[in-house]
Amino acid sequence: MPTGSGVYIFKGQGTLPLYIGKSVNIRSRVLSHLRTPDEAKMIAQTRRIDFIETAGELGALLLEARMIKEQSPLFNQRLRRTRRLYSLRLVQTNKGSVLEIVDGKAVSLGATPKLFGLFSSNHSAKTKLNELAQEHRLCKVILGLEKTSTRGCFGLQIKTCNGACVGQEDRPLHDQRLLTALEDLKVEVWPFSGAVELIEENNGWVQRHRVNNWCHLETWCSKTGQASQFSTFNPQDFDRDSYQILVKPIMLQTVEIQSC
Ligand SMILES: [Zn+2]
Known part of the structure; x- marks a missing residue:
């Protein structure tokens, strides 16, 4: 080995x-x-x-x-193919920011701004939103998780909401806190105008990974002088695992990147 x-x-x-x-x-x-x-x-x-x-x-x-x-090896539990993805989109209304759950088929994941989180179901997107509300004392009525009521949300009664639903907390302050809560979930928009190559080198051996919109297209290898093609580019091919592998090295530029 x-x-x-x-x-x-x-x-x-x-x-x-x-x-x-x-x-x-x-x-x-x-x-x-x-x-x-x-x-x-x-x-x-x-x-x-x-x-x-x-x-x-x-x-x-x-x-x-x-x-x-x-x-699909027998003993690998993770990295199963998720056919459908959902995300949370931050939308500005005349009252303030709200979130809506969007289907990855309807928006271009990795190319659409103001998306947060990649979820395998509508339900898991809601669960995450509930967790964030709880953790950050956000209002579940404003987040669309509860029906509007004149008495405010349920969280107000049990003191887990800071009161943006009844005007106890200023709405811009609530929205600012919402944005902070969502920070870690931000789905980065592909930062280039097209495909790029990520270059790895080891004692003269070079591999160039061609990537577009977080999608791995092919890898060229200096040992064989050939590229093994994995897929042709299709914006619908957004894949959560590839995104998670690529997002840090690309955004933090910890890998050599060349446009092509
Ligand atoms: Zn509330």
Whole structure:
């Protein structure tokens, strides 16, 4: 097993993988699997372990996510393909800011501003909104989680709402607090006018990951001189896992980026 970045694959008797993982050090990660008592069941079924090296960590993350989606290994719980995504959109009305739940099919995720959170269902978007209301003493009537009443929201009676519904709290202050509550959930808009290449280099070995609107299109490898194409660009292909892998390196520019 190599000590560099890449993806490793635990295989059983059939051709289908049991487990796919990634690491910046394949060897030490695989060894730690072998020493984990909770994974004894998977290890007992393993007949061989394969690996694919990558030039860097980003390449390993992108490859792992794609392989898990394509092959659905028995022991991988996460990174299941979510066909439908929902988000919260901040909308300005004459009274102030409100949130509406939007279907990812109806808005362009990753290209539309003022979206917060990526949820696999309408219900989980509502649950998150309820949690935020609770945590930040926001008004559930204003957030559209409760019906309007002249006596204010239920939270006002049990003192979990600061009272924006009855004018006890100024609406702009409530809206400012709402914005703060949503900060960490912001869905970044793709910051380039088109596709870019993210470049990873390791001792002269170069991999260039072509990405557009948070969608991984292909990876070119200097060892083969070829690009393996994963998808053609389609704005509807927005994928939550790819977004989560790419958002920090791109927004914080911790990876070399070239426009193309
Ligand atoms: Zn209220």
